[in-house]
Amino acid sequence: MSTPQLIQGYEVVIGFETHAQLSTQSKIFSRASVAFGAEPNTQACAVDLALPGTLPVMNKGAVERAIEFGLAIGAHVAPRSVFARKNYFYPDLPKGYQISQFEIPVVQGGQIEFYLGDEKKAVRLVRAHLEEDAGKSLHEDFVGQSGIDLNRAGTPLLEIVTEPDMRSSDEAVAYAKELHKIVTWIGICDGNMQEGSFRCDANVSVRKPGEKLGTRREIKNLNSFKFMQQAIDYEVRWQIEQLEDGLAIQQATVLFDPDTGETRAMRTKEDSADYRYFPDPDLPPLVIAPEWIDEVRARMPxxxxxxxxxxxxxxxxxxxxxxxxxxxxxxxxxxxxxxxxxxxxxxxxxxxxxxxxxxxxxxxxxxxxxxxxxxxxxxxxxxxxxxxxxxxxxxxxxxxxxxxxxxxxxxxxxxKGLKQMSDTGALEKIIDEVIAANADNVAQYKAGKDKAFNALVGQVMKASKGKANPAQVNQLLKQKLS
Known part of the structure; x- marks a missing residue:
């Protein structure tokens, strides 16, 4: 955990939830493609649309990528994990629930280590769990209505959750960059933030030193490191102003507007109980044998x-x-x-x-x-x-x-005639001419003024049109002046 850096007497506390889209060719519970940029609703099959009678089937490649991440961060890869239904209603969620993991995630613990300047930092992870993405609501291209694109529905995600260990926007961005490096390095995610392959949510709160954790507000879908820093800095200032004015912070989900540089509340923040999690009856427990982990470890970079x-x-x-x-x-x-x-x-x-x-x-x-x-x-x-x-x-x-x-x-x-002049005879001739023409600098150098020597070196370099070897010039000049 980091050393507190106080802002107006307040300590900043930041935790992260990151959704990394896994680099599989097909979705987490169906064979539909996850390729980016297709026409809306052309990559959503019957399973993704939650048509009656369809059943999810686990994508082995998604599990292997979760195992790779767990090994990369020194986490515990659970031999048995369970999928759950996260219930909420939104137009781009065809099932009315999202298949995720709750009580027993596939990756548990671990940490991300990185440098902030010369200081080594470490952020502890709570978990990383597998889940499916929702679809996307489209508002810009329609007047007075919204469109729904279900191409992303069922895209495999690894949600990576930290402890609230970060204490500044600088540290949060450094953590996010290190996480981005790891998932792209091991090849489990392409890391394309513009396409939504690597999306970060920052949970931000402030408190007086020694007090319990403050009420957090979650900044959703930060898709660039620049905006991430701007959003966190604004949110910290806003929360401190609220508290200094005697107002309470309400738990909420907020969005960052890069045009105004401000965050704005989108909805009150739900707690896990609001999602009514329960084990998904259509999916058996995910069992990962030690031999499978060994196989994955053997081929990791x-x-x-x-x-x-x-x-x-x-x-x-x-x-x-x-x-x-x-x-x-x-x-x-x-x-x-x-x-x-x-x-x-x-x-x-x-x-x-x-x-x-x-x-x-x-x-x-x-x-x-x-x-x-x-x-x-x-x-x-x-x-x-x-x-x-x-x-x-x-x-x-x-x-x-x-x-x-x-x-x-x-x-x-x-x-380009860039070769250095290394012919000793030619250099000595130039040096002799420079010494003869700069009696004052010679006298000053012999009187103990080092700057005069540098001036003589400069004259030699000038006379050689920059082609003299500086080390050789220094050596020969000192010999002649000694």
Missing amino acids: ELPRAMAARFVADYGLPEYDATTLTQSKAMAAYFEDAAKRSGQPKLVSNWIMGEISRRLNANAIGIEQAPVSSAQAAMVIGRIADGTISNNAGKQVVDALWNGEGQDVDALIEA
């Missing part, structure tokens, strides 16, 4: 935390670098390939987190779409390490590769 630890051990990287480089599988693979090719892991790490990430962000693309391949990056870094080009020249080569001016690193270095 190396997890981000384990890979980060390996990067520290094998490549000597700082923990911060290793954590940053394992933000995605693609970035980790890019680093590892470039590090092996160049033999310069720390330099590769610096370039990925610096120059390459800067360009990726500017172009709003992922590293898997970078115009500079890991092999090309390794070649550039290798040429910097062996003194062929300077760091600055390396940036020019990356610019040329990025802009499609060529593919061969050495050819670009030659064409």
Whole structure:
């Protein structure tokens, strides 16, 4: 649990419920497709529509993805779990109930670990349970009425519920990003927030330190990390203002309006008793044998935390670098390939987190779409390490590769005349000329002023048109001035 950060004397308390759409080809209890973007009501079969006489059949792939998630977060995978009916009435819910899990979920406990700045955090999970999605009400395309699209009805979801362990919007967003990384890394969810594949609900309350938990309000369906932070920050300010004015907080479900930057109440928040849960009579208990768990564990990929630890051990990287480089599988693979090719892991790490990430962000693309391949990056870094080009020249080569001016690193270095001057005789001649022309700086350096030495180095670099090897310049200049 996090250290409290007080806002106007109040402690912020945040818990999350996240719906991750599982990456199966078909729905959780039917064979209907879950592909995104189909015409309304073209992917809802008789089971999804709850026509009389239809029965749900469990999707094995959805269960396996739940097992993978449980293993990834160090949770207990229940050998026996039970499906329940969550009863409520809404136009996009054909059955009049949602099949979910209540008393005995498939995944129990576990935690998500992440960094907030340099501080390591951990958020405990209560549970992760399997359930079906509802349909979707459409209001924008109709005048005076609403449409119902049941394509999403029956889509498999894993609802991931935390303890109220987060104490700031920064921490909440960092948690959500880490969870997003895990589910996409292990391939159980595509993480597309715009399409609704990864939807977060934030339960927010405030209290004076030492008091019992305040009344929470649930911000529904946050579909971007930016809006998530804005919504939580607004909600915290609103609740504090209410309490400071002597008003009580009413438990409610609220929506965030990104246009106004405000939350607004949608309905009073229900408690579990309002849903009248009871075991679903059409579905037997879900039994998961230890052998099945072992099979799933054997084919899981190396997890981000384990890979980060390996990067520290094998490549000597700082923990911060290793954590940053394992933000995605693609970035980790890019680093590892470039590090092996160049033999310069720390330099590769610096370039990925610096120059390459800067360009990726500017172009709003992922590293898997970078115009500079890991092999090309390794070649550039290798040429910097062996003194062929300077760091600055390396940036020019990356610019040329990025802009499609060529593919061969050495050819670009030659064409642009970027090779460093490493001929000792030629360098000594330039240094001698600089010393002769800068008697004042020479005298100041000999009097103990280091800035004068830097000025002389600058003059040498200028005279060589930036091609002199800085390390070699320093060495030769010191020899001549000693």
